[in-house]
Amino acid sequence: MIKNVIYLDNNATTRVAPEVVEAMKPFLTDYYGNPSSMHTFGGQVRKLLNQAKEQIADLIGARSIEEIIITANATESNNAAFWGTLESYPEKRHIITTKVEHPSVLNVAQFWERKGYRVSWLGVDSQGRLDIDELRAAITPHTALVSIMYANNETGVVFPIEEIGKIVKAHGVVFHVDGVQAIGKIPINLENSTIDLLSLSGHKLHAPKGVGVLYIRRGTRFQPYMIGGHQEYTRRAGTENVPGIIGLGKACELAKKSIKEETSRVKYLRDKLEQAILMKVPDSRVNGAETERLPNTSSISFEGVEGESILLMLDREGICASSGSACTTGSIEPSHVLRAMGVPYNYVHGTVRLSLSRYTTEEEIDTVIEVLPGIIERLRELSPLWKSKR
Amino acid sequence: MWEYSPKVIEHFMNPRNVGEIEDPDAEAQVGSFVCGDMIKLQLKINDQGIITDAKFKTFGCGAAIASASVLTEMIIGKSVDEVAGISNEDIIRELGGLPEAKIHCSVMGADALRSALEDYYAKQGLQPPPEMDTSPLVCHCFGVTQNKIRNAIFAYHLRTVDEVTTYTKAGGGCGKCKEEIQKIINATLGEQVAEPPELVAVQKRPLTNLQRMKMIEDVIEKEIRPQLQADGGDIKLVDIKDNIVQVEMLGTCRECPVSPVTIKQYVEQKLRELVDNEILVEEVK
Numbered sequence: 001m002i003k004n005v006i007y008l009d010n011n012a013t014t015r016v017a018p019e020v021v022e023a024m025k026p027f028l029t030d031y032y033g034n035p036s037s038m039h040t041f042g043g044q045v046r047k048l049l050n051q052a053k054e055q056i057a058d059l060i061g062a063r064s065i066e067e068i069i070i071t072a073n074a075t076e077s078n079n080a081a082f083w084g085t086l087e088s089y090p091e092k093r094h095i096i097t098t099k100v101e102h103p104s105v106l107n108v109a110q111f112w113e114r115k116g117y118r119v120s121w122l123g124v125d126s127q128g129r130l131d132i133d134e135l136r137a138a139i140t141p142h143t144a145l146v147s148i149m150y151a152n153n154e155t156g157v158v159f160p161i162e163e164i165g166k167i168v169k170a171h172g173v174v175f176h177v178d179g180v181q182a183i184g185k186i187p188i189n190l191e192n193s194t195i196d197l198l199s200l201s202g203h204k205l206h207a208p209k210g211v212g213v214l215y216i217r218r219g220t221r222f223q224p225y226m227i228g229g230h231q232e233y234t235r236r237a238g239t240e241n242v243p244g245i246i247g248l249g250k251a252c253e254l255a256k257k258s259i260k261e262e263t264s265r266v267k268y269l270r271d272k273l274e275q276a277i278l279m280k281v282p283d284s285r286v287n288g289a290e291t292e293r294l295p296n297t298s299s300i301s302f303e304g305v306e307g308e309s310i311l312l313m314l315d316r317e318g319i320c321a322s323s324g325s326a327c328t329t330g331s332i333e334p335s336h337v338l339r340a341m342g343v344p345y346n347y348v349h350g351t352v353r354l355s356l357s358r359y360t361t362e363e364e365i366d367t368v369i370e371v372l373p374g375i376i377e378r379l380r381e382l383s384p385l386w387k388s389k390r
Numbered sequence: 391m392w393e394y395s396p397k398v399i400e401h402f403m404n405p406r407n408v409g410e411i412e413d414p415d416a417e418a419q420v421g422s423f424v425c426g427d428m429i430k431l432q433l434k435i436n437d438q439g440i441i442t443d444a445k446f447k448t449f450g451c452g453a454a455i456a457s458a459s460v461l462t463e464m465i466i467g468k469s470v471d472e473v474a475g476i477s478n479e480d481i482i483r484e485l486g487g488l489p490e491a492k493i494h495c496s497v498m499g500a501d502a503l504r505s506a507l508e509d510y511y512a513k514q515g516l517q518p519p520p521e522m523d524t525s526p527l528v529c530h531c532f533g534v535t536q537n538k539i540r541n542a543i544f545a546y547h548l549r550t551v552d553e554v555t556t557y558t559k560a561g562g563g564c565g566k567c568k569e570e571i572q573k574i575i576n577a578t579l580g581e582q583v584a585e586p587p588e589l590v591a592v593q594k595r596p597l598t599n600l601q602r603m604k605m606i607e608d609v610i611e612k613e614i615r616p617q618l619q620a621d622g623g624d625i626k627l628v629d630i631k632d633n634i635v636q637v638e639m640l641g642t643c644r645e646c647p648v649s650p651v652t653i654k655q656y657v658e659q660k661l662r663e664l665v666d667n668e669i670l671v672e673e674v675k
Contacts, residue, residue, distance in 0.1 A: 306426060308451035312392060312402065334426065349426040349449075382408055382455060384430035384447035385423050 006364040009320045010204075011153050011181060011297060011355035016247070017206040023250040024208070027243040035240055036231065045242060052249025059252035060179075060198065061189035062215055069214045069232045070245055074180045075104040077199035077214035078147075080225050080236070081176040082108050084216075085145045085197070086117070087223035089174075092144035098122040098130060099340040101149055105178055106336070109147070122148075128157035128288040128341050135164060139171045146175050150182035150198075154337040154353055155288040156297025158182065165194025174220065180204055184255035185262050185294050196220045202244065206357070207251035211244030258358050266356050267295035269365045273354065274298050280373040287343060287351070296356040301338070301347035304386040305379040310352050313375040319368060322353050346385065394452060395486035401456035406463055409445045416513070418505030421498050423449060424563065429458050431502040435510060439470045446502070453488055453495035460484050461499040474507055475521035476500060494559035497534065504535075528574070529560035529567045539571060543578045549620045551575065597666070603630050605665045610637070613664070614657055618643055625657065633668045635661060638675070649673070 007015065033042030035049050053065035062068055071077045086095075097109045099121045113119045120138040122130055130148070139146070146168045151158045161177055168175040176197040182188060183198075184205035190198065197220065202211040216222050216235065228237025274286050283303040302310070307323030314321050334348040343351070354368070380386040394402070411417075414432035421428035427450040434443035444462040448455045461481055465473045478500040482488050488496055504523060511518045518524055525537040542548060542557045551571050555561045561568045597605070610627050618625050623643030628636040637657065643649050650673070658671040 304423075304449065306450050306454075309402070309455060312452040315392075316403065345424045349423070382405060382447060383449040384419065384428055385449045 004318060006317075006319045006367060008354040008356060008360065008364075008368065009322050010357040010360075011156075011353065012322055013203045013209065014206045014357055015359055016203075016208050017251060017254055019254060020207055020247045020250045024243045024247040027246050031242070035242065036229070049240060049242060049245055052246045055249035055253045056213060059256050060183065060200070060215060061191040061193070063191060063218065066233055067190075067215055067218055069216055069235050070240060070248075071212040071214055071236060072210055072241070073212040074178065074199045074201035074204075075212075077201075077212050078102075078104045078176075078178055079108055080214050081147065081197045081199060082112060082145065083225040084222040084235075085174045085176065086112065087225075088221035089144040092142050094118045094120070094140055094142040094144060096120045096122065096135065096138050096143060096146040096148075098124065098148055100124055100128065100152055100154075100337045101147070102153055102178060102180065105147055105149065118142075124157075124340050126342050127291040128152060128155050128337070129291050130159055130164070132160075132163065132167065136167055139167070139173060141171075143171065143173045146173055147178065148176075149178040149180075150188075151179075151186070151294050151297075152288075152337060153181050154335055155299045155341075156181070156294035156355075157288040158186065158292045158294060162194055169194045181294060181297075184252070184259070185296055187259055190215065190217070197222075202248040202251060205251050205255050207248040208244055211241055211248045213248070261358055263295050266358060266360065269360055269362060270296060270298055270354075270356055272362075273365050273369060274300065276369040277372060280369070281376050284376070285347060287338060287341065298354045298356075299338075300352055300354070301343060302350040302352075302376050302380075303346050304383045305350040305376060307349055307351050309379055310350065310375060313379070314352070314372070317367075317371050317375075319371065322355075323351055392452065393489050394456075394492075395488075397460075397484075397486040398453060398456040398488065401459040401485070402452045405448075405455055405459040407443075407445050407459065407466070408447065410447070411443060411445050416506045416510035418502050418509055420501045420505055421450070422563065426450065427454055427495070427498060427559075429454070429498050429502045431458070431461075431499075431506050433465075433506050433510065435470060441465050441468055441470060441473065450498070451492070451495060453492040454498060456485060457481050457488075457496040457499040458502070461503060465503065470507055470510060471519050473503065474519050476503055491556075493557060494555075494562065497538075497559050501534065528570050529558075529563065534558050534560035536574060539574050540578050543575060549575065549579070549617060602666065606630060606635055606661060606669075609661055609664045610657075614660055617656070618652075623652075628674050633666070633670055635669055635671045636674050637671060639673060 031045050033045045035042060035046035037043065050065055053068050056068050057065050071080060095109055095112060095117055097105060097119065109119050122134050124130055148159060148164055150161055165175050174196050175194055177195045179198045180201045183200040196217045198215040200213045203209040222235060224235045226236045226238060231237050231240060277300060278284055278286065281302060285301050287299040287301060311321055311323050338348045338351060411432040411434055415435040417432040419430045430447045432445050433441055436442050444466050446458040446462055448458045464476065464484055478496040481496045481499050482493065507522065508518065523535050523537045525535045528534055528536050528539055539554055539558055539560055542554060546557050548554050548557060551561055551568050554571050561571050607627055610625060615625055622641050624640035625643065626638045626640060628638050639649050643652065653671050653673055658669060661669045661671065
């Protein structure tokens with residue numbers, strides 16, 4: 001196993017917190033009962049499961065655990081939000097979302113578009129900001145659902161969700177928010193929120209993979225999409241992923257405590273990293289720098305070099321990061337988020353995303369500050385674009 | 391994750407012959423920064439036509455950099471005629487293989503060499519050797535020629551524009567050449583279909599009923615089904631009564647509003663072409 005890595009890809013997935021592992025262990029050994037069983041042995045698991053749900057509800061400010069529907073991951077939550085809402089309002093055939101959503105919303109909206117729904121795709125400006133007037137103009141009496149992410153996974157740009165929500169709710173439309181990147185990183189309180197549906201993912205906040213949540217505000221119409229038993233208040237049938245839910249509960253409890261740290265220490269490290277890189281590397285830029293962003297995310301573009309080769313060189317140094325573009329098929333697809341922001345082509349291919357967590361140390365950030373500028377310089381020496389520019 | 395061979399990693403980390411030649415005898419630049427991939431190759435060639443030096447610069451992924459680096463090693467010290475036939479497959483072999491998704495990255499190296507040699511032959515007033523590909527450029531973003539596309543269609547049995555893009559990179563940039571690629575696919579597949587000698591030969595003699603049924607079955611199985619499956623559809627032979635061939639459309643074809651057109655213009659056409667000119671195809675549901 002590779003151990004000594006500098007892990008700066010926390011928007012992709014996170015390390016499971018040791019406390020979470022400990023909390024889960026008994027549920028992989030002794031507490032194997034089915035929470036739906038009549039006997040005490042199973043019934044005790046139900047109680048502990050509900051305690052975990054309380055922890056989840058507490059982090060996001062849900063009023064009761066009945067608003068917390070456990071899913072397998074945020075992709076399922078996003079799919080469910082669309083299905084559950086659109087099936088509840090079959091007469092309304094219009095959806096509003098943005099051009100910068102995660103594929104688990106983007107491709108789902110495109111699926112419904114192919115099914116005959118009309119989809120309004122909201123654009124963003126050069127800083128990744130939404131145009132609220134565009135949203136206002138897009139809502140019609142036929143709009144069934146507005147689905148907008150809380151914070152962008154690639155750039156960390158945070159949308160003014162409550163401002164958006166006010167407009168959506170003024171029209172009586174269901175408001176779904178993909179909160180995957182925001183939950184656990186910035187404070188959020190659903191108690192007096194305009195959000196009807198919220199997706200979150202366990203493995204993005206130091207819980208294990210395989211557990212997610214769809215928050216459904218009490219009173220929101222929702223057609224179940226997974227039919228079977230009575231689990232999750234018959235909104236999502238299937239025997240519960242008990243260890244996963246216990247782990248997510250613990251992770252939420254920890255996240256609630258660490259949010260302060262996240263917004264201070266992690267932000268300090270992120271800002272230090274960005275400032276040093278911008279200073280040491282000419283012709284580099286931070287995407288979305290002028291607007292509100294998550295404290296842990298940095299999307300940096302370097303002119304004249306290609307992202308995958310940066311990642312490969314970082315990888316040789318044991319640094320885990322990710323890039324916006326994917327050279328996987330015949331074409332190199334630049335990130336749809338950066339293209340929507342109008343990041344110029346000579347920068348867009350040379351983008352890396354560094355995403356920190358509360359486990360990131362200052363020493364690790366200093367190593368990156370030391371290593372990354374040299375990598376860019378080496379790759380620029382190789383690049384025909386760089387020379388021709390000088 | 392990257393599954394690069396040790397040689398790819400080695401060339402990526404320590405690329406050979408990076409830089410520029412002050413007074414090159416031949417040079418070429420292919421790709422563009424819009425597409426995220428670009429290479430510049432310069433050659434020094436002596437009076438005997440020997441490549442005495444080669445230098446490159448690459449903007450691209452690890453595979454693109456390693457491909458260009460290994461290419462310079464493959465050509466230095468060789469004569470232009472010797473290297474004129476180098477293809478991207480040769481580069482891949484030299485690198486100890488590339489992941490399938492990265493095969494197109496090696497294409498650019500081969501194309502840069504081809505363009506540089508064309509530049510050399512033109513400057514010298516010489517005819518390029520016959521093994522060199524001088525067919526027209528189809529994809530200008532990645533410098534992919536008509537021959538290259540045709541060869542890939544044959545070699546890898548490609549049937550869709552997307553497949554061609556995966557294997558050759560053609561059409562992966564601005565996408566303007568996709569229509570042309572489709573035409574090349576149609577033309578190339580037409581040739582392939584006309585070729586099988588057993589089908590052509592049998593056509594000349596009157597067929598027994600059994601032979602005819604077998605042939606219809608064969609053509610549907612080997613020619614028609616793969617084409618429809620490439621688009622997510624499928625077809626099933628239900629029955630044959632005299633000249634009437636009954637088929638059932640499956641997959642996306644079942645829902646497809648133009649499936650009657652597919653049946654008449656493609657399935658029936660194909661069966662008429664390869665089996666019997668009198669065949670009528672009927673859809674059963």
